[in-house]
Amino acid sequence: MTQTITAVQPRAFVKVLEEQCKACELCVVSCPSGNLKLSSRLNRAGFHPAEFTYHGTKGDCTGCAICYWVCPDFAISEIQVKA
Amino acid sequence: MSQLALKVKLGKIKSLTDNPTHYCAGCEHGTLTRLIGSTMDELGIREKTVMIDSVGCSVLAYNYINCDHIVAAHGRAPAVAAGLKRVRPELMVFTVQGDGDAASIGLLELIYAAQRSTPITVFLVNNGIYGMTGGQMAPTTLAGQVTTTTPYGRDPALTGLELDVSKLLGEIEGAAYVKRASLVVTELESQRGKVYTIKNLLDAKKSVENAFKVQALGGFAFVEFLSTCSINWKMSVLEAKRFVQDHTIKKFPLGVYRDTFGVEKK
Amino acid sequence: MAKQRLYLKGNEALAYGALEAGLNAYFAYPITPSSEIPETLAKEFGNKRYPDYKFFLQAASELEAVNMVLGAAAGGARAMTATSSPGFSLKQEALSYAAAMELPFLVVDICRAGPGLGNLGPEQSDYFQGTKGGGHGDYKLIVLAPSSVQEMALCPRIGFDLAFKYRNPALILGDAFTGQLKEDVEFPELTPTNYDTSAWATTGAKNREPHIVNSLELDYQKQYEHISKIYEKYQQIEANESLFEEYLTEDAEAVVVAFGIVARIAKGVVNRLRQKKIKVGLFRPITLWPFPKNPLKKLASNGKRFLDVELNSGQMIQDVRLSVGSGAVVDFLGKWGGLVPTESEIESKLRRLEVVAV
Numbered sequence: 008m009t010q011t012i013t014a015v016q017p018r019a020f021v022k023v024l025e026e027q028c029k030a031c032e033l034c035v036v037s038c039p040s041g042n043l044k045l046s047s048r049l050n051r052a053g054f055h056p057a058e059f060t061y062h063g064t065k066g067d068c069t070g071c072a073i074c075y076w077v078c079p080d081f082a083i084s085e086i087q088v089k090a
Numbered sequence: 091m092s093q094l095a096l097k098v099k100l101g102k103i104k105s106l107t108d109n110p111t112h113y114c115a116g117c118e119h120g121t122l123t124r125l126i127g128s129t130m131d132e133l134g135i136r137e138k139t140v141m142i143d144s145v146g147c148s149v150l151a152y153n154y155i156n157c158d159h160i161v162a163a164h165g166r167a168p169a170v171a172a173g174l175k176r177v178r179p180e181l182m183v184f185t186v187q188g189d190g191d192a193a194s195i196g197l198l199e200l201i202y203a204a205q206r207s208t209p210i211t212v213f214l215v216n217n218g219i220y221g222m223t224g225g226q227m228a229p230t231t232l233a234g235q236v237t238t239t240t241p242y243g244r245d246p247a248l249t250g251l252e253l254d255v256s257k258l259l260g261e262i263e264g265a266a267y268v269k270r271a272s273l274v275v276t277e278l279e280s281q282r283g284k285v286y287t288i289k290n291l292l293d294a295k296k297s298v299e300n301a302f303k304v305q306a307l308g309g310f311a312f313v314e315f316l317s318t319c320s321i322n323w324k325m326s327v328l329e330a331k332r333f334v335q336d337h338t339i340k341k342f343p344l345g346v347y348r349d350t351f352g353v354e355k356k
Numbered sequence: 357m358a359k360q361r362l363y364l365k366g367n368e369a370l371a372y373g374a375l376e377a378g379l380n381a382y383f384a385y386p387i388t389p390s391s392e393i394p395e396t397l398a399k400e401f402g403n404k405r406y407p408d409y410k411f412f413l414q415a416a417s418e419l420e421a422v423n424m425v426l427g428a429a430a431g432g433a434r435a436m437t438a439t440s441s442p443g444f445s446l447k448q449e450a451l452s453y454a455a456a457m458e459l460p461f462l463v464v465d466i467c468r469a470g471p472g473l474g475n476l477g478p479e480q481s482d483y484f485q486g487t488k489g490g491g492h493g494d495y496k497l498i499v500l501a502p503s504s505v506q507e508m509a510l511c512p513r514i515g516f517d518l519a520f521k522y523r524n525p526a527l528i529l530g531d532a533f534t535g536q537l538k539e540d541v542e543f544p545e546l547t548p549t550n551y552d553t554s555a556w557a558t559t560g561a562k563n564r565e566p567h568i569v570n571s572l573e574l575d576y577q578k579q580y581e582h583i584s585k586i587y588e589k590y591q592q593i594e595a596n597e598s599l600f601e602e603y604l605t606e607d608a609e610a611v612v613v614a615f616g617i618v619a620r621i622a623k624g625v626v627n628r629l630r631q632k633k634i635k636v637g638l639f640r641p642i643t644l645w646p647f648p649k650n651p652l653k654k655l656a657s658n659g660k661r662f663l664d665v666e667l668n669s670g671q672m673i674q675d676v677r678l679s680v681g682s683g684a685v686v687d688f689l690g691k692w693g694g695l696v697p698t699e700s701e702i703e704s705k706l707r708r709l710e711v712v713a714v
Contacts, residue, residue: 020096031116031327037275037286054115065282073288075100076295077275079120080111087096137562142427143570152568158558160430161570163453166423169415173427173435174558176411177381181431181560199423202416 019070021059022085028056034074034083040066043074057082105130105139109153116327118273118317119147119215121291122186122298123154125273126213129298130157139182140174142167144196146188147221165196168203171210182305184211190220193229193255201258204265204310211301211311214255215273217319218338225322229253232341237322252341256314260347266309268347269354271297272316274334286331290344300353307351316342357405359545366508367392367535370438370464370528373509375400377516378548380433381411383424385443388476389532390466393438408434408548418446422463426450429461430569432557434516434548438464440532441482442473445490451525452491456571458556458586460519462512463497464528466535467667469694477694478532480616483671486529487645494583496590498526498597499644501615505539507642513546518597520551522589529644531667533617533696599642600651604630608637610709611655612702613676614665615641622665625702636706644672649679656680661709665689665702685709 021042028050034043034057041064045055061068070088077083106127113120130136139157143149145164152159162170167185175183192200192214203210219237220226226239230252234243256270271294275286297313304311316338318330325333346354357376364372371393374382384394394414401412411428415421421437428435439447444465451463465486469479484490486499498518502508508530515526558567573579601619604626605611612622619640629636639655639662641648656662662680664673669690677686689705691697 019099027110029115033116033275033286033327036328037288039285052110070099072100076124076291077121077286077288079113079115079117079124081106081108081124084102085098086100088099090095090097138560140431140558140560149572152566152570156561156566158561158566159568159570160427160457160558161568161572162423162426163449166419166426166450169420169423170427170430173381173383173424173429174431175427176413176424177428177433177435178431178559181558198416199420202420206413 017061017067018089019068020087021068021074021083022087023057023059024082024084025050025056027080028054028082029080030054030056031079033077033079037073037077038063039071039073040068042068103127103131105136105156107154107156111154112150113147114321116318116320116330117147118217118315121273122213122215122315123151125295125298127155129295129302133299133302135182135302138180139184142171142183142185144185144187144191146191148186148188148215149222151186165191165194166199167191167196168199168210168212172203172208175208175210182302184213184302186213186215188221189214189216189218189228189230193253201262204259204262204312207264207266207310209305209308209310211305213298213301214312214314215317216255216314216342217317219319219322221319221322230342232337254342256342256347259312264310265312265348266307266350267301267304267311267353269297269300269312270314270316270342270344270347272334272339272344274316274318274331276335277332303353304351309350316344357543357546359543361540361542363538364505364541365392365535366505366530366537367466368396369505369509369541370512370530371396371400372543374436374462374512375406375409376543376546377513378408378434379436379512380408381428381435383421383435383437384412384414385418385421385437385439386414387440387443389468389535390438390440390464392535393464418443419450422447422450425461426454426459429454429459430457430558432553432559436462436464436512438466440466440468441470441479444482444485448491451497452493452495453571454525455495455497455586456493457569458523459525459569460516460523461525462515462519462528463525464530466530466532468532469692475694476532478617478667478696479692479694480531480618480667481671481692482529483644483666483668486527487647495586496524496645498522498524498593500526500528501642501644502528502530502534503616503619503640504534505537505541508534509541509543517549520549522593523556524589531616594646597643598646598648600648601640601642602651603638603640605637605639605655605660607635608660609635610661610663610706611637611639612663612665612706613639613652613672615644615672617696618665618667621697621699622702625699625706628699629703629706647675647679649675652676652679653681656684661685663687663689663706663709665697667691667696
């Protein structure tokens with residue numbers, strides 16, 4: 008995917024499998040930097056899946072992987088960090 | 091502007107399939123499935139693990155965990171696990187059972203598996219209700235709690251008080267590891283406002299690992315996981331988490347009820 | 357194993373027969389009159405004559421025992437448990453599951469008087485439960501009915517062979533009399549059959565797709581297809597595996613139809629009447645399922661009359677009537693409560709049958 012890089016470079020990335028998400032919002036409320044929110048899109052199951060925003064409400068993603076562990080489904084499928 | 095090179099820190103769990111789960115949104119069954127899958131990856135035991143699925147919300151786990159499965163009758167999983175383990179001791183055999191399966195109809199099979207130090211692992215998902223069948227009372231339903239068979243609130247005078255399985259099994263000398271953990275995220279007040287911590291969840295993950303390690307050491311391992319059932323409790327996902335934090339955990343304190351091999355200290 | 361000859365109770369002979377057939381694991385629950393089976397197997401644990409015999413455990417309930425057998429069988433082992441009628445009721449759930457999961461193992465029911473707690477005397481009142489299915493759903497057990505201590509010794513081998521060949525649980529339906537009777541038994545030189553379970557047993561998914569041993573199928577079409585395959589299997593078993601004994605039936609005018617201990621008594625009656633030049637014979641089903649309907653039908657087509665004798669109020673007689681057709685004469689003598697018919701009772705019924713000609 009292409010993304011305009013702004014002044015702050017993202018140090019980590021969360022891959023969300025939208026079709027697996029059930030919009031439970033656990034990742035949304037657990038993320039310490041507010042990097043996840045429910046999107047306005049609908050997946051096949053009728054949920055608004057979570058989506059990763061590079062610049063969260065409280066800071067950037069640090070790759071802490073709290074969302075990965077808190078997701079009860081297979082939606083938060085990958086955490087990428089600085090190589 | 092150059093893109094920062096990123097590598098995968100956590101990715102696909104090999105011991106899990108790609109099938110979307112049928113669990114309700116926010117259900118800890120899904121959380122436990124992921125913890126089990128990632129532990130199987132980390133310990134490298136997928137190819138010698140057999141899961142005994144039980145009757146309840148965990149019954150379809152054979153679609154999600156990528157190993158051999160036997161789907162047992164209601165309550166019988168520890169017996170099926172014991173039968174298999176005794177003829178194939180090289181396998182890692184575990185069950186995932188709900189509170190009805192393990193603490194009601196299957197209580198005998200569970201107690202005797204512990205009593206005999208059968209080297210299997212039992213995971214109990216305690217959400218205080220019969221989920222799959224639509225929200226009836228379970229042995230671990232809290233006194234006063236409304237369910238479809240206790241529509242006026244659970245009356246302890248008639249139905250008794252909540253059954254504390256970890257305490258019960260902790261008394262059995264034959265058990266090697268009895269732990270109560272929580273899969274539920276906890277809400278904390280902090281300077282930054284309300285935050286959710288996964289401290290209990292990470293401890294639960296360690297408990298899953300310990301429970302497999304104890305089986306490898308030849309002991310009976312049991313972990314009870316406090317969980318929610320937002321649909322049948324008739325609450326939102328986050329309200330249900332709060333309920334565990336405010337009520338359930340007070341009736342069912344977390345902790346180590348038996349640790350013969352001292353795995354918790356390691 | 358080298359051959360040996362022993363003087364044993366039926367139950368003991370069955371236990372030794374299971375060991376000779378290569379029993380791997382036994383899960384026990386005591387109940388009279390079957391307890392000699394687990395007691396013998398407990399005693400023989402560690403006997404080097406039986407290198408395949410790896411595990412014995414007394415379970416905490418009938419349910420626990422049979423579900424342990426199920427787990428062991430899912431792992432590909434030769435597993436068995438024995439019980440008597442009230443315990444057999446408890447095991448029905450597991451048998452229904454096992455038939456749908458296509459698991460091979462042996463259950464023994466040493467039938468006693470019922471219903472309920474009844475008493476310890478012999479009955480054959482679990483015939484329906486064993487052959488029509490005592491558990492829920494539409495399935496069959498392969499049912500063997502031994503009628504001597506020698507046959508009690510041979511049935512486990514036949515049972516395991518059929519169970520593993522067709523991947524279905526098998527039942528050895530004995531009775532309290534045959535279980536407690538003491539006779540000479542010969543164990544021939546035998547090696548246990550090697551069963552290939554690699555296509556389905558849960559032995560760990562190494563270098564292969566996972567094996568899911570399961571009876572749940574939420575998709576109705578898939579369930580229809582899965583169970584249809586099992587019914588095709590049952591048709592094969594019916595076509596190929598029924599066992600029976602015909603004794604002096606060829607020129608007989610009246611034929612006693614009986615199984616288990618009743619057949620032994622009936623044989624005595626047949627022999628006595630033959631000495632008096634009365635032409636009677638005995639038809640003895642050995643597999644109660646598959647029921648040997650074709651040979652019975654053949655006897656009926658030759659104009660013979662039948663006396664069905666059972667230790668119940670009339671269970672196998674339904675299969676006899678279905679086999680012989682509406683034209684044949686089928687009379688019935690039943691005894692229950694633990695009582696067993698005397699030879700003279702059978703004889704007088706037989707004589708009346710001769711008088712009552714169509």
